[in-house]
Amino acid sequence: MTMPKLQRRISKEKKRNRLPGITRIPACTILLLALAAVGATAQSSTEAAPTAQQAPSPDATPTLHVYTNLKQVPVLVLTDDYQRMKPLDTSKFRISLDSGPQFPPTYVRQEGRDPISLSILIDASKPDNQMLPRISQAIAGLAPDYLQPQDRVSIYVLDCTLIRTAYEAPANAAVLRQTVDRGLTPWQIRQRKKGSAIPCKPSIPLWDSMANVLDELAPQSGRRVLLAITDGEDSGSRTLWSTVRRRAQFESIAVFGLLPTPVFAAMNRRDLGEIKVDSSSLRSTEDKFNQICGLSGGVEVQQRYGIVSWRLREFLQMVRERYILEFPRSPTEEAGEHTIAVSYRKRDLYIAPSGITVPVASEDEKKGANTVPINSSQAPVEGSRRVLLPNQ
Template identity: 25%
Template sequence: MTFAFCYPKTVTPWLILLAAVSPLALRVEVEPLGKGATSTVVAVAVQVAPEEREQLGPRVRFHVEFWKGSQKLDDGSGVGELAGDGSFLLYREWPSGEGLLRVEVSSLDGSKAGVVERKVVVPVLDKPFVAPEGAPPDATALAPSPPAEEAVRFARPRLGTVVGTVELTLEAPEDTGEVRFFQDNQLVVVKNRPPWQLSLSLGATPRRTVVRAEAWSRDGRLIGEDAVVLSGSENRLEVQILLREGKGQDQPTRVTVAVSPPGLEEEVVLRVDDRPVARWLSCPCVTELPAQALRSARILVAEARGGGREGEAVLAVGTGTLLETARVDVVELPVAVLDAAGRPVSDLRPEDFHVWEDGQPVVVDSLGRSEDLPVLLGLAVDVSGSMEKDFPLVRQAVGGFLADFLRPGDRFFLGTFSWEFSLLLPWGSEPRLAVDRLAGVRVEGGTSLHDAVIKALELFRGKKGPRGLVVITDGEDTTSRTGWDAALRYARTMRTPIFPVGIRVSVLDFVFRSRLSELAAATGGEAFFVGKPEDLPAVYRRIGEQLRQQYVVVYRSPASSAGDAFRQVTVKVQREGVTVRTIPGYFPSP
């Protein structure tokens, strides 16, 4: 592909960043490619100087921004795979007109960095953008996929002739010989001839319920499936992710994204981790994903917007194999209650708690306290090169924390991260081993914080009871394969409070501080920032108090389905002057 510059030719295409790190020469070219969903799709070609290619290795970090005036319209980061000539290609969608492009590229270890910043003129194009054959996922996702042909889809539900009932009609191809209707994953009825309709009673008290339909051909082949959510939220779109694995190990998996109410969707985007892989402007929304892509993925994300509403679904697919989404009936909610001085409140009773899920009040079935139950504790310690000076004190503080906190029956694991996450100690109960293992760790490399959060949380999968993950780091992520959005989404699926501890993080580093605080708030934990490692014992004591005085609120979800949509949770306590800290909601995937 030939790229034409979209900026004044009087500006040299090579720009060198002068900074404390070694400068990295860059060349950036931009070419408009076609009309996207709302604006213009452009290709951004980035090339490092030929003499730098061998020193950088096969991968670099990049950050791209596009500004119009004071408004930032694009902000993306990731890892680029360098071709033989030192280049990599990005596909973006920008509004027409003049704007400012800023591209920053750095080596994975941060030792070399360069920035290009200049004006770009984005034209208005009439020809729709079509992703070239073999294009990367970001290009494919910017080219809207047409609604799937020969697919199945629910028509918009309508009220039945009997009060309290709803009539559902499935639109299916002519060769359909059988349709199976499921309600909340339970088979309701099998139809052998059209019309493919189902009359369903909603009961005296409508509750959220998921109806799914499978259409089968006369020769026993699955044609497709769709789902619709009844009595869902009136303020957002309900999104479901339906997976159908191929018959062979290496056969692609069919993915159907179902949006309710049907017909309201204006844009639907499917992501594997944080990489967009498909995009539709109307449903049926069906695509196939390679088996290898899913084996290496951690989450699937589907986002939909339309009719002034938005919706999202997250499906945890694990690492290496797909995980079947389980029906979620019983929810264990970690709740911390603090008084005005920030001390845990420990004398509450079940009747003091009031809980709502998606706006519906629920009955608290039981209330446990972590001081009466074994606690699960995870520690992930940053051992990147920047931690070298502080690591001896960090290691000592970790050992002291475990020795003071753990009680008989408690279990913990210990992991470290730099370029990769390494599990030093699997689930166990002997704290003295932690100091010995940390003593043998080499402190070097980059900071893969996002990857570490995901891999550490995976160790909690399938475990019950009070728990918490403590993440100790001194700087922002530099080398993760996973983006921030994917890491945050995954954290919200696991219902495990995270306690990030930032060491020597500047008060001016607003982005990193806000991300650690966001990670804590999204999971019901608390973020801490210390100026020196000597302050860690006090922080550990506070974390220990919260973990030991944590409440476990148990209730039955009114949704009673295996849907993937985010479920908003609200908890209030009947006590004056207290602060309640818990997760703002959860994805039911685990």
């Protein structure tokens, strides 16, 4: 067979063996916070592993069939008080699917320098956010040590409306500072005119703005992360907070929050000024923004000591130090929502997996006529517990 004919034949085989319209499984997760278990979901990508090869016949060109059957789940691991920690013994990670028996991942590594697609949403609708005057300098300072050339950054500012000043921009300090300053221009104008910034009622409140950012972040490559610099309070969105949470889970987007330290007036008149407290102890399980972060594979972090640049650097270190857990997809998995629980033996830790969406096995793969069987000792066993879906 001539080379042009062979190339055309291989091209036809590739087109025929694509998987158009394949049903996909949004993988939910369970968030383990200290000793408490809370329902959750999280982020990840999938990798293609060669699992089947068609037996050649004398008059046929051999064709290699490749199925996507390896799952990758990014998992944020912190101490039980949300602090970074030294690298762990990766052999102690365990996974459970739909409350089934625990099994070890086949491979674990830290995320390291994997490319990141980062969207930063800055809430400038409140006048008392003490982070805003220094935020452009702090974000610019992330490059090139914490944001690297392979990373891409999008900048959004929630003011009286939602403003986007950068989309998949390279992680360049000058570009980052310029785009953040441009987005904050309306806030700066109000501040100069009134002597102090006055609030404006956003036409696209927090949940609506986050939903818009997630929509634009979803198709981007790399490990997708949303950082919302906000107090986490919504002011009347049409989008439900649970919709934001589910979208982040299904699109494998980890949501992190950078919150200003709350200010309380001094109770004793002899005390001067105001008292700043770390509100981590004041967070409630009903905190919707906190749940969006935790159930998508992220976490809320609090500004401390007025040093916003330090907190931003720490946030990116948390992202780079996530663990990537790999395990094979079972050929018997069915389409639908499933849960994944990640735990670490003999330690009480904050563990937040990201959600993943992966294809189920094709009919050819299930039949197994031309498929190399999966190692039964590594195949995960699912439990019978299923996700309770909200009323439609």
